[in-house]
Amino acid sequence: xxxxxxxxxxxxxxxxxxxxxxxxxxxxxxxxxxxxxxxxxxxxxxxxxxxxxxxxxxxxxxxxxxxxxxxxxxxxxxxxxxxxxxxxxxxxxxxxxxxxxxxxxxxxxxxxxxxxxxxxxxxxxxxxxxxxxxxxxxxxxxxxxxxxxxxxxxxxxxxxxxxxxxxxxxxxxxxxxxxxxxxxxxxxxxxxxxxxxxxxxxxxxxxxxxxxxxxxxxxxxxxxxxxxxxxxxxxxxxxxxxxxxxxxxxxxxxxxxxxxxxxxxxxxxxxxxxxxxxxxxxxxxxxxx
Amino acid sequence: xxxxxxxxxxxxxxxxxxxxxxxxxxxxxxxxxxxxxxxxxxxxxxxxxxxxxxxxxxxxxxxxxxxxxxxxxxxxxxxxxxxxxxxxxxxxxxxxxxxxxxxxxxxxxxxxxxxxxxxxxxxxxxxxxxxxxxxxxxxxxxxxxxxxxxxxxxxxxxxxxxxxxxxxxxxxxxxxxxxxxxxxxxxxxxxxxxxxxxxxxxxxxxxxxxxxxxxxxxxxxxxxxxxxxxxxxxxxxxxxxxxxxxxxxxxxxxxxxxxxxxxxxxxxxxxxx
Numbered sequence: 001x002x003x004x005x006x007x008x009x010x011x012x013x014x015x016x017x018x019x020x021x022x023x024x025x026x027x028x029x030x031x032x033x034x035x036x037x038x039x040x041x042x043x044x045x046x047x048x049x050x051x052x053x054x055x056x057x058x059x060x061x062x063x064x065x066x067x068x069x070x071x072x073x074x075x076x077x078x079x080x081x082x083x084x085x086x087x088x089x090x091x092x093x094x095x096x097x098x099x100x101x102x103x104x105x106x107x108x109x110x111x112x113x114x115x116x117x118x119x120x121x122x123x124x125x126x127x128x129x130x131x132x133x134x135x136x137x138x139x140x141x142x143x144x145x146x147x148x149x150x151x152x153x154x155x156x157x158x159x160x161x162x163x164x165x166x167x168x169x170x171x172x173x174x175x176x177x178x179x180x181x182x183x184x185x186x187x188x189x190x191x192x193x194x195x196x197x198x199x200x201x202x203x204x205x206x207x208x209x210x211x212x213x214x215x216x217x218x219x220x221x222x223x224x225x226x227x228x229x230x231x232x233x234x235x236x237x238x239x240x241x242x243x244x245x246x247x248x249x250x251x252x253x254x255x256x257x258x259x260x261x262x263x264x265x266x267x268x269x270x271x272x273x274x275x276x277x278x279x280x281x282x283x284x285x286x287x288x289x
Numbered sequence: 290x291x292x293x294x295x296x297x298x299x300x301x302x303x304x305x306x307x308x309x310x311x312x313x314x315x316x317x318x319x320x321x322x323x324x325x326x327x328x329x330x331x332x333x334x335x336x337x338x339x340x341x342x343x344x345x346x347x348x349x350x351x352x353x354x355x356x357x358x359x360x361x362x363x364x365x366x367x368x369x370x371x372x373x374x375x376x377x378x379x380x381x382x383x384x385x386x387x388x389x390x391x392x393x394x395x396x397x398x399x400x401x402x403x404x405x406x407x408x409x410x411x412x413x414x415x416x417x418x419x420x421x422x423x424x425x426x427x428x429x430x431x432x433x434x435x436x437x438x439x440x441x442x443x444x445x446x447x448x449x450x451x452x453x454x455x456x457x458x459x460x461x462x463x464x465x466x467x468x469x470x471x472x473x474x475x476x477x478x479x480x481x482x483x484x485x486x487x488x489x490x491x492x493x494x495x496x497x498x499x500x501x502x503x504x505x506x507x508x509x510x511x512x513x514x515x516x517x518x519x520x521x522x523x524x525x526x527x528x529x530x531x532x533x534x535x536x537x538x539x540x541x542x543x544x545x546x547x548x549x550x551x552x553x554x555x556x557x558x559x560x561x562x
Contacts, residue, residue, distance in 0.1 A: 013561070013562065014557060014559045014560060014561065014562065015560060015561050016561055016562075048559075050557055050559075052555035052556055052557065053553075053554065053555045053556055054556060054560065174303060177295045177296055177299050177300045177303065178292060178293070178294060178295050178296065179296060179299075180294070180296055181296070182296045182298050182299045183299070184299065212310060213306070213307055213310040213311055213559075214557055214559045215311075215557040215558050215559050216307065216311065218303055218306065218307060218310075238302075239302065239303070239306055
């Protein structure tokens with residue numbers, strides 16, 4: 001794998017699919033001209049985040065004509081973008097699509113919906129139930145949409161699947177202004193979390209957040225990338241729209257995995273056995289399906 | 290350093306972006322606000338200047354005949370430092386037209402009428418000025434209900450609503466606002482000699498220390514007592530917060546249909562913007 005990825009940090013307009021799609025096309029074309037193999041946008045980048053009753057109104061089926069232009073453009077550069085999916089059975093999901101060579105080759109439905117504090121995703125959305133890697137011509141990628149990265153299952157499954165990169169699109173609010181370093185505490189949390197996942201899973205990790213405001217809630221930006229040693233390689237500081245070029249390579253993956261053969265020495269069957277015992281002993285009381 | 294202390298630079302950056310973005314969505318590039326001579330309106334004005342440019346922020350001074358003349362002088366000091374245009378609207382006749390006719394003697398009622406007269410003036414001026422009315426209520430006041438509903442609490446955008454009074458003072462220092470505004474005792478200046486802290490019965494410093502634990506960190510009463518807060522003080526503050534919830538929400542709408550405004554007709558103001 002040797003792949004140039006462009007992380008694009010946008011300020012989508014809430015519920016305005018046409019305007020947001022145009023923004024995506026402009027950015028993707030620009031990235032393609034600059035030699036990007038792949039361009040990635042944030043969670044719900046095509047729709048905006050706090051949709052509430054707009055959720056169903058902006059939901060699209062996977063064959064929606066409005067997505068066709070992204071598919072077409074993916075002949076020049078692979079594209080990852082977030083939208084609301086209306087499934088064939090009518091269920092609605094927080095989806096992240098990945099287009100390549102003119103086709104939508106993967107859709108990740110956000111598994112860990114957030115319904116606490118300011119968030120109410122469970123009210124409007126169904127939850128995904130799997131973490132299937134994207135088999136891209138550029139590498140094997142796992143999408144963890146925002147909160148998916150705060151739970152261990154996703155990164156663990158990515159680790160066992162031997163993915164090259166974990167892609168984390170988010171719409172993460174800017175929170176916490178009391179740190180005297182002048183960095184948002186929400187950004188610091190993301191840095192600690194994703195650096196750890198990169199280090200432990202020995203994969204590249206790309207975080208694509210958004211900026212802008214929706215009714216007073218600001219989004220924290222801070223898109224960045226980590227190498228398979230957990231080191232930050234590049235970052236967009238501040239709260240501006242922008243893009244970031246990241247060069248992913250296999251050599252770094254190989255070096256990390258030789259220096260520290262974590263996957264070789266892991267014992268996943270112990271986890272499987274212990275989880276089975278727990279299930280036999282009474283299951284998972286208090287956890288939602 | 291406490292868990293209330295904020296980064297002035299980061300907070301300013303976020304709030305300036307907030308003002309610019311939320312007004313910009315609706316095509317506004319100007320704002321106005323009531324300039325009282327107090328620290329809250331001074332901070333709101335300073336943030337607005339950074340967001341929109343000094344020439345696009347109007348400071349409106351709205352004294353009543355019993356207002357302390359030093360308030361106007363302090364407001365002018367803020368306006369001069371920020372180099373913003375000002376307008377003075379004496380609300381005495383407007384308020385007295387009602388207060389005298391109805392023989393209103395009660396201090397609280399009189400104060401509320403004055404606050405609502407100022408709201409009427411500001412919203413009317415906003416049409417001529419072509420800008421949004423900025424709020425100046427901080428989180429401490431909003432939680433304690435220390436404001437007049439539809440009066441000083443009325444605004445289109447409020448950059449201070451998630452900042453405790455302690456943090457407003459901090460931001461005022463970061464923004465290098467006039468010392469006279471930062472150092473004087475906070476007052477609504479609705480009657481002679483009024484100070485916020487005397488009227489509330491406790492200091493802002495004291496209540497902010499409690500509020501950040503009670504509201505933001507969700508400490509229980511037992512934990513707060515163990516941390517040294519008086520039980521009676523905790524109850525007083527908790528009761529005030531609950532009793533004033535009505536001031537923080539839109540009017541109650543009786544639900545009859547399948548989709549009712551405020552209940553299950555859910556759209557942000559940013560809807561399509």
